[in-house]
Amino acid sequence: MQAHLAAHDDDMWYIITDGPMKILKVNKAAITTEGAPQMVEKHCSEWTSEDKKKANLDNVAKDILYKTLEKNIFSKIKTCTTTKEIWEKLTQLCESNDQTKENKLIVAIQKFDNAKMKPGETLVEFDERFSSIIIKLIYLGKEYSNREISLKVIRALP
Incomplete structure (x- = not known):
């Protein structure tokens, strides 16, 4: 089979x-x-x-x-x-050209840097939104350490 x-x-x-x-x-x-x-x-x-x-x-x-x-x-x-x-x-x-990929990476990094939990957003909703940013960054070749991600999450919480 x-x-x-x-x-x-x-x-x-x-x-x-x-x-x-x-x-x-x-x-x-x-x-x-x-x-x-x-x-x-x-x-x-x-x-x-x-x-x-x-x-x-x-x-x-x-x-x-x-x-x-x-x-x-x-x-x-x-x-x-x-x-x-x-x-x-x-x-x-x-299959984007290098410039398009670089632009997508810059936008994803900005989303990561500016990530904040929105008013009325649950932890689950924030986690899903933040995880999608991390996944996109990894796809584009940018990875953060677990420590950097943890610190970012702590700073993103109200």
């Missing part, structure tokens, strides 16, 4: 990076000059149940991506027709 899942994951990654799978068969009417069989696309009427599963992987991968994207990102990729197109568009949208 694990080997089957690993093969499925490999197929899924192939779909994302190379595009929808073409279901092929040996062309018995032609042999290449090297003696290797020539491959041609199978007509859908010839597909086995395994072929149908592989042919549908692009739809499965698109569905997974659609369900994980925020609405503002989804609107930017909704015209893409294949998972590969979606992946390329997401890569383009999400």
Whole structure:
């Protein structure tokens, strides 16, 4: 069962990076000059149940991506027709240049420096908001020690 899942994951990654799978068969009417069989696309009427599963992987991968994207990102990729197109568009949208990353880091550091518990905010709400700042900082390559974070939290409390 694990080997089957690993093969499925490999197929899924192939779909994302190379595009929808073409279901092929040996062309018995032609042999290449090297003696290797020539491959041609199978007509859908010839597909086995395994072929149908592989042919549908692009739809499965698109569905997974659609369900994980925020609405503002989804609107930017909704015209893409294949998972590969979606992946390329997401890569383009999400891989910021160095200047953009630096700007995001500066904003995140300012949020960290200015973090204060808001009037009427519960400790749980503050913790969630503060944790999201820390997570963003880590993602952008900036990490604070536990001591620095603890001191910041103490100073942020009323």
